[in-house]
Amino acid sequence: MQDFDFLTEKDIYFDSACQSLRPRPVIDALNRYYTEHNSCGERVKYAWGRKTDNLVEETRDRMLKYLKLKSRDYFVSFTLNTTYGINLLLNQFKAGEFDKVMTSDIEHNSPFLATMAFARRQDIPREIIVRNDDGSINVDDYDFSNALVVVNAASNIDGRKLLNIKEVIKTVHAAGGTIIIDAAQALAHSAEILQKTEADAICTSAHKMYGPSLGVMIVRRDLLGKFEPNFIGGGMVDDVFEDHFALSADGNPDHVYTRFESGLQAWGEIIAFGEALKWLEKLPKSAKKDFERNYTRLFEYLDSQPRIHLINREANPTMSFYIEGLDSHLVGGALSDEGIMARTGYFCVHYYLDHVKHYPPLIRFSLGYHVRESDIDKAIETLERMLG
Numbered sequence: 001m002q003d004f005d006f007l008t009e010k011d012i013y014f015d016s017a018c019q020s021l022r023p024r025p026v027i028d029a030l031n032r033y034y035t036e037h038n039s040c041g042e043r044v045k046y047a048w049g050r051k052t053d054n055l056v057e058e059t060r061d062r063m064l065k066y067l068k069l070k071s072r073d074y075f076v077s078f079t080l081n082t083t084y085g086i087n088l089l090l091n092q093f094k095a096g097e098f099d100k101v102m103t104s105d106i107e108h109n110s111p112f113l114a115t116m117a118f119a120r121r122q123d124i125p126r127e128i129i130v131r132n133d134d135g136s137i138n139v140d141d142y143d144f145s146n147a148l149v150v151v152n153a154a155s156n157i158d159g160r161k162l163l164n165i166k167e168v169i170k171t172v173h174a175a176g177g178t179i180i181i182d183a184a185q186a187l188a189h190s191a192e193i194l195q196k197t198e199a200d201a202i203c204t205s206a207h208k209m210y211g212p213s214l215g216v217m218i219v220r221r222d223l224l225g226k227f228e229p230n231f232i233g234g235g236m237v238d239d240v241f242e243d244h245f246a247l248s249a250d251g252n253p254d255h256v257y258t259r260f261e262s263g264l265q266a267w268g269e270i271i272a273f274g275e276a277l278k279w280l281e282k283l284p285k286s287a288k289k290d291f292e293r294n295y296t297r298l299f300e301y302l303d304s305q306p307r308i309h310l311i312n313r314e315a316n317p318t319m320s321f322y323i324e325g326l327d328s329h330l331v332g333g334a335l336s337d338e339g340i341m342a343r344t345g346y347f348c349v350h351y352y353l354d355h356v357k358h359y360p361p362l363i364r365f366s367l368g369y370h371v372r373e374s375d376i377d378k379a380i381e382t383l384e385r386m387l388g
């Protein structure tokens with residue numbers, strides 16, 4: 001694809017689940033901010049600052065539209081990454097708000113550890129939900145009464161999705177619980193699963209959505225009452241007295257996003273993320289078809305090899321496997337010698353992959369829209385040689 005014109009023939013990048021490659025329009029938008037209107041947002045009256053403010057505002061609106069959510073119900077704040085967003089929320093819930101915290105067995109360390117720390121801090125039990133092999137949750141098996149639930153919408157092992165996400169959210173709410181969705185792996189290629197959701201909060205990373213390094217939090221306005229501000233500073237207050245302050249988020253519903261944005265923000269990255277959302281929305285059907293054909297072909301090849309143990313049950317841009325008799329880290333090195341950039345190990349899902357499944361370290365191919373047919377040829381050719 002011409003938007004990835006900087007990629008040479010030799011570079012085969014299969015690590016999009018970690019960070020997508022950024023298309024030209026996103027890189028150009030970031031450069032434009034630095035060269036044409038470098039300025040602080042939210043606080044300056046000069047023309048560059050006004051331009052920055054308008055573009056940042058557009059990105060917030062665009063994010064909500066991408067998920068088909070209403071600004072009456074939700075707001076968008078920016079932060080560092082998904083991990084930071086989840087921790088920012090969990091660290092600010094008032095003591096005593098929940099009777100327990102629940103997460104699932106297939107989580108990335110980001111929610112897995114944050115819920116562990118939350119349970120310890122709040123001195124409440126933590127329960128691990130066992131996800132079905134297809135990623136869904138049997139809601140009847142769990143009691144969500146007054147629980148805080150933090151689960152992913154898609155896994156970073158093999159892309160399996162929380163297929164019954166709407167049912168899960170409804171059941172949690174009916175029991176008086178609160179649910180935060182880790183959408184780090186869901187929003188680049190499977191955004192529809194989270195559209196019109198009623199989750200209490202959604203945390204994601206722009207860098208996994210063809211955007212720059214940036215965290216995104218989409219939070220229900222009516223969740224704010226459960227928080228106690230404990231991470232605060234510039235950009236968040238309308239007035240400050242000797243020993244108290246007035247939060248802008250409390251004084252003006254249009255500034256509610258400031259509740260989680262302390263200090264100066266990554267204005268250029270936020271603006272460039274708006275460009276990434278635009279790019280994803282305008283992506284031609286042919287690019288999506290090529291993408292699907294490419295990852296399906298690679299999946300089918302891996303699935304057909306008797307010595308390859310593929311974790312995926314079905315084709316997905318993210319696929320993990322190990323090869324019988326071969327050390328995955330050595331395989332990763334050999335792939336790298338051929339220009340193929342793939343991940344090896346447990347991809348921050350230690351609990352499930354190592355301690356539940358007892359898998360050896362894995363190899364992960366995670367594809368993005370930049371992948372060419374010739375990359376798949378090369379990967380298959382290289383694996384064929386390894387398999388002898």
Ligand SMILES: Cc1ncc(COP(=O)(O)O)c(C=O)c1O
Nearest residue numbers: 081082083108110156184185205
């Ligand atoms: C499912 C999932 N959740 C959370 C994260 C953490 O994302 P970040 O490192 O951007 O905070 C990742 C990163 O790979 C992920 O795949």
